[in-house]
Amino acid sequence: MTRTMYEKIWDANLVHEPEAGSPLLFVDRHLMHEVTSPQAFEGLRLQNRKVRNVHSILGTIDHCVPTKDRFNIVDVIAKKQVETMTANCEENEINLYGMDSNQNGVIHIVVPEHGFVHPGMVVCCGDSHTATHGAFGALAFGIGTSEVEHVMATQTLQQKKAKTMLVKVEGKLPAFSTAKDIALAIIAKTGTAGGTGYVMEFAGNTITDLTMEGRMTLCNMAIEAGARAGLVAPDQVTFDYLEGKEFAPKGDEWPVAVEYWKSLVSDQGATFDAVIELKAEDIAPQVSWGTSPEQVISVTGVVPSPSDFTNEVKSQACANALKYMALEPGQKITDIHIDVVFIGSCTNGRIEDFRAAAELLKGKKVADGVQAFAVPGSFPVKVQAEKEGLDKIFVDAGWEWRDPGCSMCLAMNGDELEDGQRSASTSNRNFEGRQGKGGRTHLVSPAMAAAASVAGHFVDIRDWK
Amino acid sequence: MQPYIKHTSIAALMDRSNVDTDQIIPKNFMKKVERTGFGINLFHNWRYLADNITPNPEFELNKPAFKGAKILVAGENFGCGSSREHAPWAIADYGFNTIISTSFADIFFSNCFKNSILPVVVTDEQLASLMAEISANEGVEFTVDLEAQKVTTPGGLSISFEVDAFRKESLLDGLDDIAWTLKHEEQISAYEAAQRKRLPWLWPSA
Numbered sequence: 001m002t003r004t005m006y007e008k009i010w011d012a013n014l015v016h017e018p019e020a021g022s023p024l025l026f027v028d029r030h031l032m033h034e035v036t037s038p039q040a041f042e043g044l045r046l047q048n049r050k051v052r053n054v055h056s057i058l059g060t061i062d063h064c065v066p067t068k069d070r071f072n073i074v075d076v077i078a079k080k081q082v083e084t085m086t087a088n089c090e091e092n093e094i095n096l097y098g099m100d101s102n103q104n105g106v107i108h109i110v111v112p113e114h115g116f117v118h119p120g121m122v123v124c125c126g127d128s129h130t131a132t133h134g135a136f137g138a139l140a141f142g143i144g145t146s147e148v149e150h151v152m153a154t155q156t157l158q159q160k161k162a163k164t165m166l167v168k169v170e171g172k173l174p175a176f177s178t179a180k181d182i183a184l185a186i187i188a189k190t191g192t193a194g195g196t197g198y199v200m201e202f203a204g205n206t207i208t209d210l211t212m213e214g215r216m217t218l219c220n221m222a223i224e225a226g227a228r229a230g231l232v233a234p235d236q237v238t239f240d241y242l243e244g245k246e247f248a249p250k251g252d253e254w255p256v257a258v259e260y261w262k263s264l265v266s267d268q269g270a271t272f273d274a275v276i277e278l279k280a281e282d283i284a285p286q287v288s289w290g291t292s293p294e295q296v297i298s299v300t301g302v303v304p305s306p307s308d309f310t311n312e313v314k315s316q317a318c319a320n321a322l323k324y325m326a327l328e329p330g331q332k333i334t335d336i337h338i339d340v341v342f343i344g345s346c347t348n349g350r351i352e353d354f355r356a357a358a359e360l361l362k363g364k365k366v367a368d369g370v371q372a373f374a375v376p377g378s379f380p381v382k383v384q385a386e387k388e389g390l391d392k393i394f395v396d397a398g399w400e401w402r403d404p405g406c407s408m409c410l411a412m413n414g415d416e417l418e419d420g421q422r423s424a425s426t427s428n429r430n431f432e433g434r435q436g437k438g439g440r441t442h443l444v445s446p447a448m449a450a451a452a453s454v455a456g457h458f459v460d461i462r463d464w465k
Numbered sequence: 466m467q468p469y470i471k472h473t474s475i476a477a478l479m480d481r482s483n484v485d486t487d488q489i490i491p492k493n494f495m496k497k498v499e500r501t502g503f504g505i506n507l508f509h510n511w512r513y514l515a516d517n518i519t520p521n522p523e524f525e526l527n528k529p530a531f532k533g534a535k536i537l538v539a540g541e542n543f544g545c546g547s548s549r550e551h552a553p554w555a556i557a558d559y560g561f562n563t564i565i566s567t568s569f570a571d572i573f574f575s576n577c578f579k580n581s582i583l584p585v586v587v588t589d590e591q592l593a594s595l596m597a598e599i600s601a602n603e604g605v606e607f608t609v610d611l612e613a614q615k616v617t618t619p620g621g622l623s624i625s626f627e628v629d630a631f632r633k634e635s636l637l638d639g640l641d642d643i644a645w646t647l648k649h650e651e652q653i654s655a656y657e658a659a660q661r662k663r664l665p666w667l668w669p670s671a
């Protein structure tokens with residue numbers, strides 16, 4: 001019988017399937033940050049339970065970290081959260097890239113840098129963007145804090161099998177279109193609930209042409225389509241990325257591992273519960289206009305009107321979004337002016353993203369009244385960018401070059417929009433208030449964000465000088 | 466965990482779709498290291514005026530008729546976005562124990578069960594009639610019976626719903642998930658021993 005990659009990983013990790021009750025899935029890697037773990041440690045302590053497999057866990061501190069003067073956390077409750085994380089990891093001997101580690105950064109950036117996730121693993125984290133690691137052909141998904149506790153205590157999760165969706169993208173991307181634009185175009189097609197109950201496998205030559213960084217950006221956004229996880233089949237690009245990394249198999253074990261990983265790809269003719277197809281040629285640079293990632297359009301488009309939607313719920317959602325975003329139907333996307341530009345997050349905080357933005361910023365200046373800041377996803381990204389002189393390009397263009405952290409992706413650390421301010425952001429969520437109460441977020445790729453910082457409004461980078 | 470069996474309570478109406486967990490509990494209130502005390506900030510940005518204290522009279526849950534409601538009736542794709550369990554903690558802390566909608570986001574849905582909240586999935590038509598009944602008679606009480614898997618209303622609606630058998634049992638008994646899983650210790654250990662042989666590089670060398 002043919003099987004999809006999802007089914008192969010499921011089968012390989014199935015511990016037990018009782019007649020009455022829930023299947024138990026083995027968890028190979030457990031990622032952790034300061035916001036969603038303290039209550040789980042507390043729960044363990046109250047029940048006198050131990051962390052079962054300490055080596056399966058990697059932690060970081062990212063959500064609350066200031067990106068300027070990073071050790072000076074002024075918010076006392078946030079400070080307590082950071083201290084609690086540090087103490088919990090110490091007490092349980094968990095590997096933590098904490099505040100003073102030169103490997104610190106956003107969890108989903110840090111973990112791949114160390115080769116901690118391999119194809120075929122089941123990976124979880126109290127964080128919805130765990131989907132990122134599907135780029136390696138690992139089944140990676142977000143869980144709640146009760147489940148974080150469950151995994152620490154049992155190394156398993158009670159899971160129900162998901163349905164499978166094949167998302168096929170074929171062809172050559174237009175100039176300046178990136179993995180981010182593919183992700184947004186897919187969500188525009190499926191809607192934010194279109195993937196609910198599914199694990200999406202991204203396939204087709206457009207996807208295999210992506211770098212690991214691009215695949216991570218794409219899988220990162222799978223959750224915004226409602227999917228439980230995203231997957232890309234492991235191939236030579238994956239193996240080359242992993243080889244030599246700290247937690248990658250070494251020596252004689254390497255070829256054995258690669259053989260195993262190759263066996264995980266979906267069988268020829270395996271059936272999926274749903275299939276959607278996109279042509280890469282149709283994917284122009286995207287800009288979100290609303291308060292949900294599905295409210296997105298190509299940069300050449302105009303802001304839609306509620307009457308453009310036949311579905312009543314979507315029409316109402318459009319009206320609500322336009323009101324919150326202070327936009328008019330018919331307004332050209334390129335006429336939308338912005339106040340703040342943010343490049344960073346686990347979606348677009350990797351070295352490739354800063355290279356793409358720097359390429360456009362060379363010799364340019366930020367528009368009057370625009371505040372722009374670049375927040376590398378991790379210290380290794382920051383160090384690499386500085387080695388390449390990218391920080392200088394940003395600073396010369398009038399950008400702030402900050403320290404790593406989640407920063408304005410969710411604005412928990414003090415970096416936030418003021419009421420009514422409008423941003424071009426490379427993050428993943430444009431929900432109401434996500435970047436600060438009353439803040440208005442437009443999701444874009446790094447290059448689109450860089451160009452907007454110079455022009456003061458969105459531009460079609462394909463014909464922008 | 467508190468068992469969930471059968472409840473009769475005021476049903477509050479929230480006629481919005483895609484209510485995301487960033488709205489349910491904005492991140493400014495997620496810095497606590499405890500599980501309790503989030504209810505006061507449930508729907509904070511909608512619920513309070515700019516001074517962050519005065520209730521916003523336009524926000525539906527601030528209507529006097531919905532005071533004390535344990536049942537929340539809301540639009541599709543409820544609980545999308547961030548995986549934060551602070552969202553169901555805030556909902557439970559505020560006093561809700563039941564959410565009725567046409568669909569829920571995956572992570573939120575499973576988080577509910579861990580906190581004695583029952584998410585009830587109904588069809589578009591059923592949701593429309595439940596919402597209509599509340600609109601026509603704000604403060605109306607619905608009954609949600611998990612044992613019988615039924616929502617009933619004074620207006621005469623009787624709606625059967627599906628719920629996973631294992632989750633139903635756990636809710637009815639208020640069962641501890643971890644304790645249940647640990648009953649399978651033998652299988653877990655056997656799995657680990659086999660994986661050590663199959664994928665030795667995933668394990669610390671002994």
Ligand code: SF4
Binds near residue numbers: 129345409427428
């Ligand atoms: S960068 Fe944003 S999406 Fe990623 S982990 Fe941090 S807060 Fe979550």
